[in-house]
Amino acid sequence: MTRQAQIDRDHQPAAEKPKNNEERRGFEAEVSRLLKLMVHSVYSDRDIFLRELVSNACDACDKLRYEALTKPELQAGEGDFAIHISIDKKASILRISDNGIGMDHDDLINHLGTIARSGTAAFLEKVSGDQKPDLSLIGQFGVGFYSSFMVADSVRVISRKAGSADAWEWESDGEGSYVMRPASRDQHGTSIDVHLKADAKEYLEPSRLRTILQRYSDHISVPIYLDDGDPKSDQTADETPKPVNDGSALWVRPKSDITPDLYTAFYQHVAHAHDEPALVLHTKAEGVISYTALLFIPQNRPMDLFDPARKPRVKLYVKRVFISDDNDELLPGYLRFFKGVVDSEDLSLNISREMLQQNPVVRRIRKALTNKALAELQKTADKDSDRYGKIWDAFGAVLKEGLYEDADRRPALLKLARFRSTHADGLISLADYLGRMKDNQKAIYYVTGNDLAAVRRSPQLEGFRARDVEVLLLCDPVDEFWLSAVNAYEDKPFKSITRGGSDLKDLEPKDPTADAETKDKDASDRHDAAIDSLITALKSLLGTQISDVRSSDRLTQTAACLVAEDNGLDLHLERILRQHQQLDQMAMGKILEINPDHSLIKAMAAQCASKEGYDRLADSAELLLDQARILEGEGPSDPTAFAQRLARLMEQGLPSQ
Numbered sequence: 001m002t003r004q005a006q007i008d009r010d011h012q013p014a015a016e017k018p019k020n021n022e023e024r025r026g027f028e029a030e031v032s033r034l035l036k037l038m039v040h041s042v043y044s045d046r047d048i049f050l051r052e053l054v055s056n057a058c059d060a061c062d063k064l065r066y067e068a069l070t071k072p073e074l075q076a077g078e079g080d081f082a083i084h085i086s087i088d089k090k091a092s093i094l095r096i097s098d099n100g101i102g103m104d105h106d107d108l109i110n111h112l113g114t115i116a117r118s119g120t121a122a123f124l125e126k127v128s129g130d131q132k133p134d135l136s137l138i139g140q141f142g143v144g145f146y147s148s149f150m151v152a153d154s155v156r157v158i159s160r161k162a163g164s165a166d167a168w169e170w171e172s173d174g175e176g177s178y179v180m181r182p183a184s185r186d187q188h189g190t191s192i193d194v195h196l197k198a199d200a201k202e203y204l205e206p207s208r209l210r211t212i213l214q215r216y217s218d219h220i221s222v223p224i225y226l227d228d229g230d231p232k233s234d235q236t237a238d239e240t241p242k243p244v245n246d247g248s249a250l251w252v253r254p255k256s257d258i259t260p261d262l263y264t265a266f267y268q269h270v271a272h273a274h275d276e277p278a279l280v281l282h283t284k285a286e287g288v289i290s291y292t293a294l295l296f297i298p299q300n301r302p303m304d305l306f307d308p309a310r311k312p313r314v315k316l317y318v319k320r321v322f323i324s325d326d327n328d329e330l331l332p333g334y335l336r337f338f339k340g341v342v343d344s345e346d347l348s349l350n351i352s353r354e355m356l357q358q359n360p361v362v363r364r365i366r367k368a369l370t371n372k373a374l375a376e377l378q379k380t381a382d383k384d385s386d387r388y389g390k391i392w393d394a395f396g397a398v399l400k401e402g403l404y405e406d407a408d409r410r411p412a413l414l415k416l417a418r419f420r421s422t423h424a425d426g427l428i429s430l431a432d433y434l435g436r437m438k439d440n441q442k443a444i445y446y447v448t449g450n451d452l453a454a455v456r457r458s459p460q461l462e463g464f465r466a467r468d469v470e471v472l473l474l475c476d477p478v479d480e481f482w483l484s485a486v487n488a489y490e491d492k493p494f495k496s497i498t499r500g501g502s503d504l505k506d507l508e509p510k511d512p513t514a515d516a517e518t519k520d521k522d523a524s525d526r527h528d529a530a531i532d533s534l535i536t537a538l539k540s541l542l543g544t545q546i547s548d549v550r551s552s553d554r555l556t557q558t559a560a561c562l563v564a565e566d567n568g569l570d571l572h573l574e575r576i577l578r579q580h581q582q583l584d585q586m587a588m589g590k591i592l593e594i595n596p597d598h599s600l601i602k603a604m605a606a607q608c609a610s611k612e613g614y615d616r617l618a619d620s621a622e623l624l625l626d627q628a629r630i631l632e633g634e635g636p637s638d639p640t641a642f643a644q645r646l647a648r649l650m651e652q653g654l655p656s657q
């Protein structure tokens with residue numbers, strides 16, 4: 001019997017099945033939305049549907065190989081795993097068949113009628129609004145199967161789960177519903193009939209399919225056979241059929257045999273990605289522990305990067321047998337942007353997924369792999385700072401999580417960390433910062449906030465700029481947390497410029513003019529009587545709204561700003577905690593710093609000198625505080641009172657009628 005005939009026999013149409021056993025079901029709303037996108041969008045790279053279906057077929061074989069370790073009867077007498085692709089030109093059908101784990105009735109409903117992957121709703125939100133949706137991310141969301149509707153006007157799946165005698169058929173035109181009916185299939189596994197649209201007949205051409213399979217699926221570790229439907233070239237049972245792909249696991253092949261294209265194709269398969277990898281780490285350890293790892297860093301952030309589960313999702317194989325892709329044992333959460341496979345020679349094939357966590361070999365692999373990953377990042381940083389900069393821009397925020405959760409590797413991570421700063425357009429390292437520190441500078445200064453542009457405008461930066469003192473600009477939410485755990489780098493403490501005293505009087509100004517200027521601005525030296533009385537007045541007028549008022553040496557252009565107390569929380573951290581209801585609204589007092597050289601402050605000081613002026617100072621005092629709050633990104637404490645005060649002062653400044 002020819003292979004085609006064999007496949008046809010396995011895959012009998014459901015015509016004989018009683019119609020009354022048929023059930024029509026609606027797709028989950030999200031699937032419908034997604035299918036609409038697939039059916040109606042003009043996506044330039046439609047070839048990927050074949051990769052997705054072959055990828056699923058390979059995963060199905062991997063799953064059965066694993067299940068059969070403990071239940072060999074599941075695969076008994078079924079021969080080797082294989083994926084068959086056949087063409088029926090007359091009927092315009094492309095069929096992808098596998099002898100993997102298969103799906104039962106409920107699996108078909110659950111896997112092909114819903115989308116389980118988190119982030120799908122957000123993804124749909126993003127692409128639905130676009131004129132021309134970017135579907136290049138589809139694979140990431142576990143929606144790979146649905147991509148067949150880019151080329152199909154209907155899809156029919158016949159599947160039989162290993163260990164079960166029943167087969168089921170699932171059929172849909174992608175328009176809101178699908179039909180399920182009983183079917184028959186000789187072998188466990190799945191066949192997918194893609195009934196091609198009129199404009200997708202190219203996928204009936206064997207040479208076209210061969211090219212796509214070689215490009216995208218050569219690394220697939222299950223042999224793929226292409227049956228071109230041509231009786232002349234059809235092989236008989238005596239001939240040994242030749243797979244289109246190499247069929248061996250890519251990671252065990254010698255590095256010298258693997259082209260960059262092959263790495264990319266494998267990365268796209270294993271990470272469900274569509275971009276090129278930003279870094280490839282292919283390493284083999286032999287000795288105390290033996291494992292091979294083929295890991296990749298994507299160029300773009302996957303949509304689920306900040307998913308609360310923080311799972312690394314590196315696939316674990318034992319001696320080429322797939323064990324699990326849902327583990328967080330092989331790499332720490334802060335390296336979850338690495339995608340790929342780890343294959344161990346030392347683990348037992350019988351290891352259960354639940355046992356991975358306690359396993360000492362797994363723990364040793366994790367340790368070695370984490371060190372290896374960090375060393376590879378350092379190597380890239382040393383050799384190619386542009387490439388490393390791009391990796392950092394995409395994944396630095398994740399890597400920084402390691403600064404507070406992995407104390408042992410903190411020095412290595414601090415060396416890898418990159419920052420924006422007041423003194424550079426690009427990224428800098430802490431070594432760069434240390435090299436530019438002033439002679440008598442004792443701390444590494446930083447300011448935190450939500451976005452770079454706003455942070456760059458912080459009034460608290462003014463005095464540091466005037467003295468040419470570099471300040472790190474930190475905008476990732478994680479920054480507040482690692483800074484609370486990491487005290488210093490090479491004995492230099494990290495210090496927020498929005499907390500406590502500024503230290504600026506200890507720092508040399510950048511030039512003699514600035515020297516004169518800053519000395520002039522040095523509040524502690526001035527002891528200007530008028531400013532002192534203004535400070536006393538402000539303290540009394542603002543009462544408990546602030547913990548103190550003082551003359552500032554960190555302001556040069558702005559009249560006033562808020563700073564946290566020395567032992568208080570950094571302003572930005574306090575705001576984050578308050579937003580998350582982690583802090584009582586009134587918990588922390590803040591200090592109002594005023595700029596004694598600002599004309600507004602001088603005018604207020606002058607006004608304060610007379611009794612009548614003092615009585616009229618209340619509005620200005622409140623407005624000054626609200627102004628400082630606004631500069632911090634907060635609103636005025638009482639917007640109505642703020643508007644009324646502002647109106648009164650504006651009125652005073654306008655010519656009377």
Ligand SMILES: Nc1ncnc2c1ncn2[C@@H]1O[C@H](COP(=O)(O)OP(=O)(O)OP(=O)(O)O)[C@@H](O)[C@H]1O
Pocket residue numbers: 052056057060098100101102103111112139140141142143144145146189190272
């Ligand atoms: N050939 C197949 N054999 C067995 N199960 C399959 C097959 N194809 C799809 N499935 C099941 O359907 C599910 C959904 O497939 P789909 O390609 O949409 O997403 P996925 O493969 O889970 O996602 P991804 O691979 O992108 O993480 C799969 O997880 C798998 O359980």
